[in-house]
Amino acid sequence: MSPQSATDDTAASLRLARGGNATAFADLVRMNQASVYSIGYRMLGRRDAAEDLAQEVFLQLYRKLASIESLEHLGFWLRRVAANLAIDWLRRATYSATQPLDAAAEPADPRAEGDPLMTRALARLLGELAPAARAVMVLRYQEDRDVAEIAAALDMPVNTVKSHIKRSLTALRGKMIGAQLVTAEGLSEESP
Amino acid sequence: MSEHIENQLRRALRRIEAPPGFTDRVMRALPESAPQASVAVVSPSRPRPRAAVWWRLSTPAALAASFIVAIVVGQHMGTERTKREQRAGLAASRELMQALRVTSKKLDLAYQAVKTPPETADVTEENRS
Numbered sequence: 218m219s220p221q222s223a224t225d226d227t228a229a230s231l232r233l234a235r236g237g238n239a240t241a242f243a244d245l246v247r248m249n250q251a252s253v254y255s256i257g258y259r260m261l262g263r264r265d266a267a268e269d270l271a272q273e274v275f276l277q278l279y280r281k282l283a284s285i286e287s288l289e290h291l292g293f294w295l296r297r298v299a300a301n302l303a304i305d306w307l308r309r310a311t312y313s314a315t316q317p318l319d320a321a322a323e324p325a326d327p328r329a330e331g332d333p334l335m336t337r338a339l340a341r342l343l344g345e346l347a348p349a350a351r352a353v354m355v356l357r358y359q360e361d362r363d364v365a366e367i368a369a370a371l372d373m374p375v376n377t378v379k380s381h382i383k384r385s386l387t388a389l390r391g392k393m394i395g396a397q398l399v400t401a402e403g404l405s406e407e408s409p
Numbered sequence: 410m411s412e413h414i415e416n417q418l419r420r421a422l423r424r425i426e427a428p429p430g431f432t433d434r435v436m437r438a439l440p441e442s443a444p445q446a447s448v449a450v451v452s453p454s455r456p457r458p459r460a461a462v463w464w465r466l467s468t469p470a471a472l473a474a475s476f477i478v479a480i481v482v483g484q485h486m487g488t489e490r491t492k493r494e495q496r497a498g499l500a501a502s503r504e505l506m507q508a509l510r511v512t513s514k515k516l517d518l519a520y521q522a523v524k525t526p527p528e529t530a531d532v533t534e535e536n537r538s
Contacts, residue, residue: 239436239439242436242439243432243435243436246435246436247432250426250427250431250435251424251426252424254426254427254431255422255424255425258425259422268427268428268431268434271427271435272431272434272435272438275435276439279439279440335417335421336417336420336421337421339418339421340421343418343422354418354422355422358415358418358421358422359419359422359423359424361419386415389418390414393414
């Protein structure tokens with residue numbers, strides 16, 4: 218399936234789902250569940266919590282479907298609600314704020330490149346960041362969003378997002394060096 | 410290991426698939442009613458929201474009305490007080506003018522009495538005797 222036809226399919230699903238078509242809504246869920254579930258997993262650190270969060274996000278989407286104007290809006294809305302709901306759950310201590318990612322529970326990705334130990338360690342260290350900083354990093358590096366969109370999604374000034382990214386990269390780098398996963402020379406850093 | 414930390418983060422934070430059966434579980438959890446239609450249809454009879462709106466607005470409206478009434482009454486009372494003071498001032502002025510007129514007449518009489526020639530007084534005495 219070409220990217221254009223996939224986009225057309227998604228647009229058609231959105232149109233049909235807004236008209237009350239349950240099958241089309243299921244298609245929308247299927248097309249976006251990896252993004253939403255992954256945000257939940259990276260933020261909350263647990264698969265069961267991530268599934269609870271993703272379900273809640275899609276239930277909210279079902280109720281707010283009439284206000285979704287386009288595919289871009291749909292993606293933005295899902296990321297925004299997922300990230301903010303996760304921050305809210307973490308702040309209400311529904312789930313432990315410093316719950317490390319259970320590396321053993323994370324399924325191995327056959328497409329993964331590089332050092333899998335390093336990859337898992339980074340994901341685990343990310344779980345030690347404060348909720349807002351973690352959300353910024355997840356939207357930046359998992360969802361590949363720019364700082365303006367992250368700022369809009371999390372209701373933060375752009376400079377705060379930039380500051381979160383810079384400080385989090387420095388903290389992660391320090392933790393990795395501290396854990397002797399890398400040497401200071403071996404891990405370069407770049408401001409966003 | 411001279412790799413950029415941002416690239417490592419992108420690899421570490423690669424999306425993961427939702428567990429099998431996730432979509433079905435979401436669909437089972439959906440409420441029975443269909444999602445809100447894309448074109449909002451406003452029902453002609455929705456008493457609760459209207460009552461709620463009225464209830465929400467009643468207190469500020471009452472406060473605003475009280476404020477306006479207080480201003481109007483205050484202005485009216487101020488105007489009345491000014492009129493009363495003006496009337497009292499005019500009466501006092503009239504009384505003062507009257508008093509001045511009376512005083513002036515008395516002074517005129519006294520002056521005339523003082524200016525009357527003494528011969529006239531002697532003649533009068535002679536006529537009496």
